[in-house]
Amino acid sequence: MSSSPLPQSATSKGRARTLNAPPRAGALSQWALLPLRGFLGVTFLFAGLQKLANPGFFNEKSPSSIQAQLTGAARVSPLHALLAHLLSYAVPIGITIAIAEVAIGLGTLLGLWSRIAAVGGALVSLSLFFTVSFHASPYYTGSDIVFLFAWIPLIISGGGTRFSMDARIAREAATSQGAPPPELVAIPFAQVQAFCGHYEKRNCTARNNEPCDQTLCPVLLGPSESSEREDAVHRRTVIVRSAATAVVGASAALFAAGTAEVGKVIAGSPSTPGVNELGATSVTTTPGQSAPSQSEGTLLGAAKDVAVGRPAVFTIPSSGDPGIVIELAQGHYVGFDTVCPHMGCTVQYSPSNNMLVCPCHHSEFYANNGDVIQGPAPHGLTKLDIVEGSDGNLYLR
Ligand code: FES
Numbered sequence: 001m002s003s004s005p006l007p008q009s010a011t012s013k014g015r016a017r018t019l020n021a022p023p024r025a026g027a028l029s030q031w032a033l034l035p036l037r038g039f040l041g042v043t044f045l046f047a048g049l050q051k052l053a054n055p056g057f058f059n060e061k062s063p064s065s066i067q068a069q070l071t072g073a074a075r076v077s078p079l080h081a082l083l084a085h086l087l088s089y090a091v092p093i094g095i096t097i098a099i100a101e102v103a104i105g106l107g108t109l110l111g112l113w114s115r116i117a118a119v120g121g122a123l124v125s126l127s128l129f130f131t132v133s134f135h136a137s138p139y140y141t142g143s144d145i146v147f148l149f150a151w152i153p154l155i156i157s158g159g160g161t162r163f164s165m166d167a168r169i170a171r172e173a174a175t176s177q178g179a180p181p182p183e184l185v186a187i188p189f190a191q192v193q194a195f196c197g198h199y200e201k202r203n204c205t206a207r208n209n210e211p212c213d214q215t216l217c218p219v220l221l222g223p224s225e226s227s228e229r230e231d232a233v234h235r236r237t238v239i240v241r242s243a244a245t246a247v248v249g250a251s252a253a254l255f256a257a258g259t260a261e262v263g264k265v266i267a268g269s270p271s272t273p274g275v276n277e278l279g280a281t282s283v284t285t286t287p288g289q290s291a292p293s294q295s296e297g298t299l300l301g302a303a304k305d306v307a308v309g310r311p312a313v314f315t316i317p318s319s320g321d322p323g324i325v326i327e328l329a330q331g332h333y334v335g336f337d338t339v340c341p342h343m344g345c346t347v348q349y350s351p352s353n354n355m356l357v358c359p360c361h362h363s364e365f366y367a368n369n370g371d372v373i374q375g376p377a378p379h380g381l382t383k384l385d386i387v388e389g390s391d392g393n394l395y396l397r
Helices: 015-018 026-032 034-053 066-076 080-110 114-131 143-157 166-178 189-196 229-267
Strands: 283-284 294-302 313-314 324-329 332-339 348-350 355-357 364-366 372-374 382-384 386-388 393-396
Touching: 034 080, 034 114, 066 080, 080 114, 080 229, 080 372, 114 143, 114 372, 143 372, 294 313, 332 386
Parallel strands: none
Antiparallel strands: 283 294, 294 393, 313 324, 324 332, 332 382, 348 355, 355 364, 364 372, 386 393
């Protein structure tokens, strides 16, 4: 009688290969989600901290504020009616988004509540897709749709077993209750067949060609657990996970508050040096009145208040949007609606390189015609018709 515990067919020369360790690809697959988790976790954590560290994000006068971004998104988003209603809640929405991004980033990086973090990340990406990048063309140039699909593997499979607090807590909870570790182990199906026999002409080779019966194969049946033990493992997993969440959450809150304070100190008081503000006034010729050089238009202000390298800003009467007038060369003025076509932040003029730059996501535009130098803005700025009258004033037509 053979001393081997394996069926004869398994130890025969022809079957030896099937009893080896699971294929290396199976073991390596446990690492497959780590790069994705790392990228998404770092990106969302960074995005949240960046918002908290930027005092301008919550300051409605800042061109990069959440108010400016919501206003811009309300113009272009298919959800514009909803966004228009949310404008008055811009600051709480901004704080919620920033905190959610930090929580999602940390959960993903640490592998803590991985699936919930992934669902949160997908929802944030979906909302950004509908508010920010819906009009990206071609559609694959918008990043949010890519982020949305990048979260799906983590929603389906969780954070994996490597460098994952969820996996570690589950393992320790099982060990503490004397239950087997919860990890799934990949076993080649041929190896299962070697233990349990295989199906051939409706009969099982391991059962002397009797009909197959899955319940007689321990590999297919899996470990049997008492429900009390399962409940105890589940309870302990939830308790330890909640405690870990409290510790991580408290540390993150302290770190985020510190980041916001450091941001305030570094940013100092907001100022936009070298920019004049013009008061736009509608001007219409009336009979007998000494008319300005333009018969009709909007008086912006004295041309001498704008100089090369020193633009002036004003409010465009027809839209309420912020506008800018730039003197490119002596007596040569150009003007633009400074609402960024990407997400509605207010672009600013950079005299050192003679371009308009968006402070939110760094789109760049030519100062002579407003065309895009670099995205993510999908198209250029709206150009305004600025003329200098013979009375020395600038007019918007
Ligand atoms: S709002 Fe995103 S680049 Fe301007």
